[in-house]
Amino acid sequence: MNDFDGRFENLERVHLMGIGGAGMSGLALLLRQIGMKISGCDVSHTYYINKISPHGIEFTLGHDKEHLDRFKPDAIVFSSAIPSETEELVEAARRGIRIFKRAEVLSWLFNMRKGIGVAGTHGKTTTASMIGLILESAGLDPSVAIGGEICDIGGNAKLGQGAHMVAELDESDGSFELFRPHVAIVTNADWDHVDYYPSFSSVLKAYERFLSNREPGGAAIVCGEDKGLSVLLQNRINGTHLTYGWGSRWDWGAQDVRHNRGGGITFTLSKNGTPACEISLQVSGEHNVLNSLAACAATDTIGIPLEVASQALRTFKGAKRRLQHMGSIGALEVDIFDDYGHHPREIAATLGTLKKMFPERRVMAVFQPHRFTRTAAMYRDFAEVLSMADGVFLLPVFPADEMPIEGVSSTLIGDILKQKGHKGYDFCSDMDEVVTRICSRVREGDVIATIGAGDVSIVGEKIQQRLERKGVTLDAVAIKA
Helix, strand or coil, rough: CCCCCHHHHHCCCEECCCCCCCHHHHHHHHHHHCCEEEEEEEEEHHHHCCCCCCCCCCEECCCCHHHHHCCCCCEEEEEECCCCHHHHHHHHHHHCCEEEEEHHHHHHHHHHHHHEEEEECHHHHHHHHHHHHHHHHHCCEEEEEEEEEEECCCCEEEEECCEEEEEEEECCCCCHHHHCEEEECCCCCCCCCCCCCCHHHHHHHHHHHHHCCCCCCEEEEEECCCCCHHHCCCCCCCCCCCCECCCCCCCEEEEEEEECCCCCCCEEEEEEEEEEEEECCCCCHHHHHHHHHHHHHHHHCCCCCHHHHHHHHHHCCCCCCCCCCCCCCCCCCCEEEEECCCCCCHHHHHHHHHHHHHHCCCCEEEECCCCHHHHHHHHHHHHHHHCCEEEEEEECCCCCCCCCCCCCCCHHHHHHHHHCCCCEECCCCCCCHHHHHHHHHHCCCCCEEEECCHHHHHHHHHHHHHHHHCCCCCCCCCCCC
16 A cells, blocks of 8 residues: 655645535545645635635635735645646646646545545445445544535545545546555446547446556455446456345345335345345435445445444435435425436436335426536437426536537437427526526426536525515415316
């Protein structure tokens, strides 16, 4: 294990560019907790800035080379969303200030510990959050770095005193290959980041390298149900590995799955084909059954008893923006959920789960596509899964760090929905229009889901605020079915 990297010697003042993101804000907290003086900048004041400011982390809006004089950093850390030609980075390089990518610094912290690394296209945040909670419940005081806020610890990162570190590892730019996990988990594999990976084959090769990077004797845990990962399971994983999935044919399996009406799920967990215990989750969805199997397998490999894992999972509240219940409109019996899903497979899981939770209620989906490249590659698939909803409200594409692509917009998805004969489709030019349309059409018992990796969660908050502020009643606003 690499317990020291000379590149990080004598770092006292570190400046993070893109600090408003989930991953960068978490890294800022970790570096602050080991005693560094931290500053940061971003193009907007995000929710995560409010979470890190009380920890003595200075924030300034925008990217400007003047920050180098103001904060006098020993090193710059930048997120993958920051263009390399940004004047702040260019000037830092000219002055000889050390410059690191986020993953370089996080892997330095991770590789000094017994790392449990969770990779995969979907389910990383929830799986890593479950593992972190189980380790906490076992009294192991782990360090944690998650790409989303964990409801159970009230944040997305913490520096523990124990030997283990749990981290969600981002495959979007290949940087997860810098990590040397003691336990390496891959939840699934899809062709998602089309701007970085030219083909699905290149995605699988990256996951293969990631699994090969684990410490000698370390465990590899792979979802046996995933079609993409089935290729890796065919003699392409070095050393022993564990599998998980449905039934008893995998090393870890789920049997007798019961969906609880209104939310939650219960199943029998089997180990090596033998029923071992019952797992009850507050969170819903079959994808979360698979996530919990991975968490149980991982924590079992480091000696945590299954009864500890089972009890911890019973209390697991989920991660922020992962099918998170945002609130209810009491008089109308309308429930609002928010989900980070930005890939067709994730959206299918979200809508499918809501349909099982509320089989007799309308599900209205507000979707904000994320990135022009992803929309161009997957607009037909987006339309296919969104057709599961009773109503679809499309927002413009959230660009992230991309420039617009001519001819690529949300209307591509809408056109396919029209071709499929979906009568509940609306294109909305902005969030205010979405709120107005939904509030005018809401029916008693509706379920509203805001979906996307951008800032679409604001819509759910505005809907709830508008209906409650106006003091709506069933007679005044609700349209009875």
